[in-house]
Amino acid sequence: MQSLALGLFNGVSYGMLLFLMAAGLTLVFSMLGILNFAHPAFYMFGAYFAYTFAQLLGLGYWWGLVAAPLCCALLGAIVERWLVRRVIRFGLLGPLLLTFGLEIVFVEAVSLLWGKQPVAYAVPKSLDFPLFSLYGIDYSAYRAFTLAMTLAVLAGLFLLLKRTRIGTTVRASLSHPEIVNALGHNLPQLRTNVFALGAALAGLAGALSGNLIGTDPGMANQLGTILMIVIVVGGLGSLAGAFVSSLLIGVLQTLVVSTQISWADLLAPLGSVLHGMAGSDSLSQPLSRFAPLVPFAIVIVVLAIRPRGLMGQRH
Helix, strand or coil: CHHHHHHHHHHHHHHHHHHHHHHHHHHHHHHHCCCCCCCCHHHHHHHHHHHHHHHCCCCCCCHHHHHHHHHHHHHHHHHHHHHHHHHHHHCCCCHHHHHHHHHHHHHHHHHHHCCCECCCCCCCCHCEEEEEEECCCEEEHHHHHHHHHHHHEEEHHHHHHHHHHHHHHHHHHCCCCCHHCCCCHHHHHHHHHHHHHHHHHHHHHHCCCCCHHECCHHHHHHHHHHHHHHHHCCCCHHHHHHHHHHHHHHHHHHHHHHHHCCHHHHHHHHHHHHHHHCCCCCHHCCCHHHHHHHHHHHHHHHHHHHCCCCCCCCC
């Protein structure tokens, strides 16, 4: 019961952070029709920018939390305006190769500027205490803050897209870009703004989670694969699908990490049928050792049943 409660709390927090990044990547895919392979790098930059403003410059955590997504948005706007826009006119393969290369360049740039070792990006002291206890387990105030912050930002994103004129224009441009352009809207600038918004969301996720998960140059590659799995499982271009997929992967992977049972325990009810197998060394290993495989297992099962993803649409 304790492991279940802890796993659910941490899993929802992790899932919401995944969606914070997946939302930006989904918007960019819907708007430009490309998978931005450099997107995880903005998550990495968010953590490093927050660390730089908060600790290296001594401005404090809150300034770092505000500055990091703004810096990532500026960097994203530059990438779209001066790089992606120049190659996308020649087809979709160019932007894919470009963003894939940028991911490598950005990771190497971070290694040169901040070093290859993890940096000491710390949780703010004002939130470094147990908020409450459940079944004898303390729940961090900072984890609760990251969950609340993520929910607030995503609620704001929903209101922006659904309740404002800007959001209406963005949603219209996703499905009918020619009409939006004919009505006099600056479609190239709108694409730049959406790309910058996606980078800002990834940067905010990095600023919020870098002091929990760890801030090092490898963080982009570690999360990049999971992020791609999230949007494929949810359905390419579907924000609702990305939300469901993020929570599904976040909760299941965290529950597997926190469990202490083994394959042998799961096979025990089968009795003598699998008695020899249950006693093997491989099946005596805890399930937590297989946690990194959970996202891959989910994507295999989902695509086998529904190739378009959970909420992907037939085109």
